[in-house]
Amino acid sequence: MVRAGGGDEPEGRGTAPEGDDAARFSAMLEDSAVDLYENAPCGYLSTLMDGQIAKVNTTLLSWLGYRREELVGRRRFTDLLTVGGRLYHETHFAPLLSMQGEIGGIALELKAADGTRMPVLVTSTVKTSDDGQPLLIRTTLFDARDRRAYETELLRARQEAEEARREADRARRTAEEAHRAVEAERQRLQRLATTLQRTLLPPSLTAPAGLEVAAHYHIASADEVGGDFYDLFPLAHGSWGLFLGDVCGKGAAAAAVTSLARYTLRAAAVYDPDPVAVLANLNTVLTHEYEGTDPRFCTVLFGVLTPDRGTAGFELALAAGGHPPAILLRADGSARHLPTPGGQLIGVIPDPHIATTTVRLDPGDTVLLYTDGLTEAHTTPLGRTGGDGRYGDAALLDFTAALAPTTAPAAIAALQGLLDTLGSGVDDDTALLALSVPHPVSEPKQ
Amino acid sequence: MKRNHVVVTGRGDGPVVVLAHGFGCDQNMWRLVVPALAEDFKVVLFDHVGAGRSDLGAWSEERYASLDGYADDVLQLLRALDPGPVVFVGHSVSSMVGVLAAVREPDLFTGLVLLTPSPRYVDDEATGYRGGFSAEDIDELLESLDSNYLGWSGAMAPVIMGNPERPELGEELTNSFCRTDPAIARAFAHTTFRSDNRADLAKVGVPTLVAQCSDDAIAPPEVGAFVHARIPGSKLVTLPATGHCPQLSAPDATAEAIIDFVRALR
Structure with a gap:
C-alpha cells in the first residue's frame, strides 16, 4: 500500500x-x-x-x-x-x-x-x-505566435499614439501659422490705420499772430481709424477758422466721412465764414452724400477768430452742432463752459438747429475744445466719476479749473497726463485743441 | 571626434587606414581584424552618428536621410584628424559612403576598400539590374526591426537611462555592441536599403579594392562584379567567407586582403 x-x-x-x-x-x-x-x-x-x-x-x-x-x-x-x-x-x-x-x-x-x-x-x-x-x-x-500577436497589438497601439502625437503637432503648427498670419494682417491694418489717421489731421498747426495753439490726438485703438478731427486755418482779413468734431463710428467708412467733413468745412468757410452758414453747408453735404441705408453724422464746433484791432484780444464766434461745450479758462483763474445749448447733430436732419455763442479772449485767457472720448472715459471705482462710471463733464471742468490761468501748450500737456492716468479707460479716440492769448511782452504778467 | 567616437590605434608612423562599419552594429565589428592591421598601420575607428557610442544628440532624421550626410561626416572627420591621405575601408553600406566621400574629395584618399559593397539593394526592372531584393523585402526588414524593438527597449533601457550605481549593466548587457535607438535604426535601414549609388561608381578616381564574400545573401557575387566593372581600374577579390560580415567570419583573410592592398599602394 x-x-x-x-x-x-x-x-x-x-x-x-x-x-x-x-x-x-x-x-x-x-x-x-x-x-x-x-x-x-x-x-x-x-x-x-x-x-x-x-x-x-x-x-x-x-x-x-x-x-x-x-x-x-x-x-x-x-x-x-x-x-x-x-x-x-x-x-x-x-x-x-x-x-x-x-x-x-x-x-x-x-x-x-x-x-x-x-x-x-x-x-x-x-x-x-x-x-x-x-x-x-x-x-x-x-x-511565438501568441506573443507576436500581443506585441503586434502593442506596437500598433504605440504607432497609433505616435501618429496621434504627430497629428497634434501638425494641428498645433497649423494653428501657430494661422496665428502668425492673423498677427501679420493685424499689423498691416494697424499701419494702414495709422497712415490714414495721419492724413485726416493737420500735420502741424500754424498759430495766428498773437495766439498760442496746441493740439493732441489720442488714439484709443491702433486697429481702427478714429472719427475725430480738428483744424485751424487762416481766412480773409486776418481772421481764422477753426473746428473740432467727431464722426459717429470708426473704421474706413467713418474715415471717409471725416475726410469729407474736413474739406467741406474749409471750403464752406472760404465761401461764407459765418459759423452757422458753415455748419449748415456741412449738414447739406452730409445729408446729401449719406442718405438712405448708411446715414453718417457728426458733432462739431466751428469757430471764427477775429483779432480785436487796437487790443491784444480776439473775438471768438462759435457755432455748435450737438457737440460738448468748449471750456473757457480766464486769466483771473475762473473756468466755465461756453454753453451752446440745443445744437443738433450735423448730417441727420435737413435743417438742424445750430447753437451759437460769442466770447472775447483777452491776454491770459485759454479756450479748450475737446471730443467726448475724454469725458466718456471709464474710470476706476476709486477715481472721480460722473456717477455713471464715466469721467464726465463736471470732472473735466474741475480738472481744467485747477489749471487756470494757463496757456494752450500747458493745458494740452496737463490733459495728455490726464489721458495717461485714465489709461485703457479711454476706449474712444479723443481730440483736443486749445488756444490762448499770451500776455504782451511789455506788460508784466498778472 | 566625440560625435563619431573616434578611436585611433596601431603604428603611429604607418599608413592610415580608416575602418567604417555598416548598418547594424558599430566599430566593434572590426575587432577581429584590428590586431593584424595595427601591426603596420595607423588604424582609425569610428561609429556613425546614431550607432554605438556616437553622440545620439547629433543625429537628425533630415541629415542622415541620405548617405551624403554620412559622407559629410567622414570628410569632416578626416579634415579634423588631418592624418594625410588615407585608405578608407567601408563595410556594407559604408562602402558607398566611402565612394561618395572619395568622389567629392579625392585628395583625402589614397585608396578605397569596398567590403561586401552594393550600390543598390533593390532590383531595378527598368535597367535589368539585380540587387537581390524587392521593395517588399525591405519592408519586411523594417518589420523585423520593429518587432525586435520591444525586446531591445527593455534591454536597452538601463543604458539609455544611465545607471551609474550599476555599471555592470553597461558592460555586460546583451547586444550592447549593437545598441541603437529603434527610430534611428529604422531611419538608417531606410537610408541604406533605399539608396542607389550606381551612377557614382564611375566617378571614383582613387585605387579601389572590391572585396566580396563567396556566399553573401545581402551583396551577392554579381553585385560585387557590377561594382568592380563600374569603378575604373578597380581590383576584385572574393573572400572565402559566408555571410555579409567577412571581418567576423573570415577575419584573417579579410585583414590579409586589406594589408595586401595597402602595401601595393606604396
Whole structure:
C-alpha cells in the first residue's frame, strides 16, 4: 500500500522513492534523451559556422513541413527565414552571435515549406572546442505566435499614439501659422490705420499772430481709424477758422466721412465764414452724400477768430452742432463752459438747429475744445466719476479749473497726463485743441 | 571626434587606414581584424552618428536621410584628424559612403576598400539590374526591426537611462555592441536599403579594392562584379567567407586582403 503523504515526512526527504512512485520516477529518468530532443516543446537546430544545417529536431520539421533530408546538409538557417528576417540576421543576429558567442530572444519569422509564416523567438549559442575554436551553432526556436500577436497589438497601439502625437503637432503648427498670419494682417491694418489717421489731421498747426495753439490726438485703438478731427486755418482779413468734431463710428467708412467733413468745412468757410452758414453747408453735404441705408453724422464746433484791432484780444464766434461745450479758462483763474445749448447733430436732419455763442479772449485767457472720448472715459471705482462710471463733464471742468490761468501748450500737456492716468479707460479716440492769448511782452504778467 | 567616437590605434608612423562599419552594429565589428592591421598601420575607428557610442544628440532624421550626410561626416572627420591621405575601408553600406566621400574629395584618399559593397539593394526592372531584393523585402526588414524593438527597449533601457550605481549593466548587457535607438535604426535601414549609388561608381578616381564574400545573401557575387566593372581600374577579390560580415567570419583573410592592398599602394 502506498503511504499517503509520505513525502511530507522528514525521513522521506531526499531518499529514493519507493513502490509505484519509485517506478514512475524511474520511468521518467529513463525518458529517452533522443526523444526529448526530437519531440521537445521547442525547435532545435544545429548548424555549422557557415549556417549549414547539421541537425534538426522533429518538432521544428513538423512546424516547417520539411523532411529531414531536405534540410540537413542542403540548407542554411537563413534559408528558413523570410527575406526581411534574413537581412536582419545578416546585419544584427550573425554579427552579435559572432562577437558575443550567444544571442537570445530575437523575434524572427520562419517560412514553412508551404509558404506560411510562423513567428518564433530565437536563441543561439556557439559551441567551442577546448581551445576556444568555434565548432557549431546551437539554436532553439520557440513558438511565438501568441506573443507576436500581443506585441503586434502593442506596437500598433504605440504607432497609433505616435501618429496621434504627430497629428497634434501638425494641428498645433497649423494653428501657430494661422496665428502668425492673423498677427501679420493685424499689423498691416494697424499701419494702414495709422497712415490714414495721419492724413485726416493737420500735420502741424500754424498759430495766428498773437495766439498760442496746441493740439493732441489720442488714439484709443491702433486697429481702427478714429472719427475725430480738428483744424485751424487762416481766412480773409486776418481772421481764422477753426473746428473740432467727431464722426459717429470708426473704421474706413467713418474715415471717409471725416475726410469729407474736413474739406467741406474749409471750403464752406472760404465761401461764407459765418459759423452757422458753415455748419449748415456741412449738414447739406452730409445729408446729401449719406442718405438712405448708411446715414453718417457728426458733432462739431466751428469757430471764427477775429483779432480785436487796437487790443491784444480776439473775438471768438462759435457755432455748435450737438457737440460738448468748449471750456473757457480766464486769466483771473475762473473756468466755465461756453454753453451752446440745443445744437443738433450735423448730417441727420435737413435743417438742424445750430447753437451759437460769442466770447472775447483777452491776454491770459485759454479756450479748450475737446471730443467726448475724454469725458466718456471709464474710470476706476476709486477715481472721480460722473456717477455713471464715466469721467464726465463736471470732472473735466474741475480738472481744467485747477489749471487756470494757463496757456494752450500747458493745458494740452496737463490733459495728455490726464489721458495717461485714465489709461485703457479711454476706449474712444479723443481730440483736443486749445488756444490762448499770451500776455504782451511789455506788460508784466498778472 | 566625440560625435563619431573616434578611436585611433596601431603604428603611429604607418599608413592610415580608416575602418567604417555598416548598418547594424558599430566599430566593434572590426575587432577581429584590428590586431593584424595595427601591426603596420595607423588604424582609425569610428561609429556613425546614431550607432554605438556616437553622440545620439547629433543625429537628425533630415541629415542622415541620405548617405551624403554620412559622407559629410567622414570628410569632416578626416579634415579634423588631418592624418594625410588615407585608405578608407567601408563595410556594407559604408562602402558607398566611402565612394561618395572619395568622389567629392579625392585628395583625402589614397585608396578605397569596398567590403561586401552594393550600390543598390533593390532590383531595378527598368535597367535589368539585380540587387537581390524587392521593395517588399525591405519592408519586411523594417518589420523585423520593429518587432525586435520591444525586446531591445527593455534591454536597452538601463543604458539609455544611465545607471551609474550599476555599471555592470553597461558592460555586460546583451547586444550592447549593437545598441541603437529603434527610430534611428529604422531611419538608417531606410537610408541604406533605399539608396542607389550606381551612377557614382564611375566617378571614383582613387585605387579601389572590391572585396566580396563567396556566399553573401545581402551583396551577392554579381553585385560585387557590377561594382568592380563600374569603378575604373578597380581590383576584385572574393573572400572565402559566408555571410555579409567577412571581418567576423573570415577575419584573417579579410585583414590579409586589406594589408595586401595597402602595401601595393606604396
